[in-house]
Amino acid sequence: MTISRIAVVGGGIIGTAVARELALREPEATVTVFEKESHLAAHQTGHNSGVVHAGLYYEPGSLKAQLCRRGVEMLVQYAAVNGIPYDECGKLVVAHTTLEVDRLEKIHERARANGVPHVALLDRHEMREIEPNVRGVLALHSPHTAIIDxxxxxxxxxxxxxxxxxxxxYNSEVARLDTMGNEVRVALAMPGVESKMTQDAGSFDLVVTCAGLQADRLARASGLEAEPRIVPFSGDYFLIEQPAADVVKGLIYPVPDPAYPFLGVHLTRRIDGALMLGPNAFLSMGREKYTRGYSKGGFDLGDIGSTLGYKGFWKFAKDNVKAAAREARTAVSPKAFIAEAQRFVPDLDPLTVKPGPRGVRAQAMNADGSLVDDFVITTRGRLTQVRNAPSPGATSSMAIAEHIVDKALGSLR
Structure with missing residues (x-):
């Protein structure tokens, strides 16, 4: 079957990786990326911590584990060839209690089963050889965990x-996709028009959508399933600039608590040398609102109404009262936020800490309130939609692109 016209919706890291993979696989076709902003990586991709995950936590043999390890291998090679700064600064996952030690030992077993290289458990003295200012009773060291831009x-x-x-x-927001027998028609939102008027952007032999924070809305507008829904959670960071940032050499993470849906505050070196504290996780007042605090610029009434009107959100909230209370402390109190980081690095000086950026996470949620933790990719004929690409999505982007393109092209056979 001849494919000459391909469209990809979304100019984040997943969308551009998919477009690149399609261009390599189908050299006779013209690949068009539709991005609603004026530049690439405007949303989740441009507001994350820059960590290249090694694959410590994922169920051995799972798609996430496989794509993470494959993605890291591809990313290392691509960064070297293209001159993109890449720093294997290493990561410590630090336990403070007996219960956390038990969990950490299980993570160590899982990491080894996933083929993560050179992971090791370190006692309190050994961990300080890696991070002189860290405190804990046991740490898992992943020397090849890295950071990138x-x-x-x-x-x-x-x-x-x-x-x-x-x-x-650019500046081309896709409002709807109409799947025909032999093509998919792309309808763009009319710029500056509040109504639902659209303009035709042409027909394509194959379309893949990677719409991130708007994935569920685009799917519903295109006649696909309503679930999973996107519920946005904001994450605030604090920053420490050089030379104070040298209090931490690499990455320091807490041991994940299965009772909480989010990880909690951690310490992350950035590729520019700054140190990031965070993020926390709290319900966002807008899917694409990155203003810290609760000023007028941080609200979108339509997004708030969409979240509060979703029964799945209320079921999630009911089951996660303790998690909400924990995250609320760090959301409203910088002092509490910094204190969480000082559990791991007591020598961290609060006077060197300043407010940093905010990210918004596209959390996919089911109607029963459960969080979707795996990739969700739906296909209808010539239209393939990425409904959920959770962490380690950025790390795995090149491997995820292979997987998505396999499914998209396979649907045409």
């Missing part, structure tokens, strides 16, 4: 698409 990586993917003869259409 995911925006630069996304831009490199975009340049590959252009070099292959593709196009990137």
């Amino acid at each position: 995911f925006v630069a990586l996304t831009e490199a993917f975009g340049n590959d698409v252009l070099a292959a003869g593709g196009r990137i259409e």
Whole structure:
């Protein structure tokens, strides 16, 4: 079957990786990326911590584990060839209690089963040889966990698409996709028009959507399933600049608590040398609102109404009262936020800490209130939609792209 016209919706790291993979697989086709902003990586990709995960936590043999390890291998090679800064600064997952020690030992077993290289458990003295200022009773060391600039990586993917003869259409918000027998028609939202008027952007032999924070809305507008729904959670970071940032050499994480849906505050070196504290996780007042605090610019009444009107959210909230209370402390109190980080690094000086960026996480949720922890990819004929691409989505982007393109092209056979 001849494919000459391909469209990808979304210019984040997953969308551009998919577009690049399609351009490589189908060199005779023209790949068009539709991005509603004026630049790539405008949302989740451009507001994360930049961590390249090694694959410590995922169920051995699971798709997430496989794609993470494959993704890291591809990313290392791609970054080296394309001159993208990549720093294997290493990571410590630090336990403070007997219960956390038990959990950490299980994570160690899982990491080894996943093929994560050179992971080791360190006692309190050994961990301080890696991070002199850290405190804990046991740590899992992952020396090959790394950091990268995911925006630069996304831009490199975009340049590959252009070099292959593709196009990137900025300021082009896709409102709806109509699946016909032999094509998919793309309808764009009319710029500056509040109504539901659209304009035709043409027909394509194959379309893949990677719409992130808007994935559920685009799916419903295109006649696909309502679930899973996206519920946005914001995450605030604090920053410590050089030279005070050298209080931490790499990454320091808490042991995940299965009773909580989110990890909690951790310490992360950035590729520019700054140290990030965070993020916390709290219900966002808008899917694409990155203003800290609760000023007018941080609200979207439509998004708030969508979340509060969703029965799945209320079931989730009922089951996670303790988690909400924990996250609320750090959301409203910088002192509490910093104190969480000081549990791991007591020498951290609060006077060196300043407010940093905010990210918004596209948390996919089911109607029963459960969080969707795996990839969700739906296909209808020539239309493939990525409904959920959770962490380690950025790390695994190149491997995820392979997987998505396999499914998309396979649907045409």
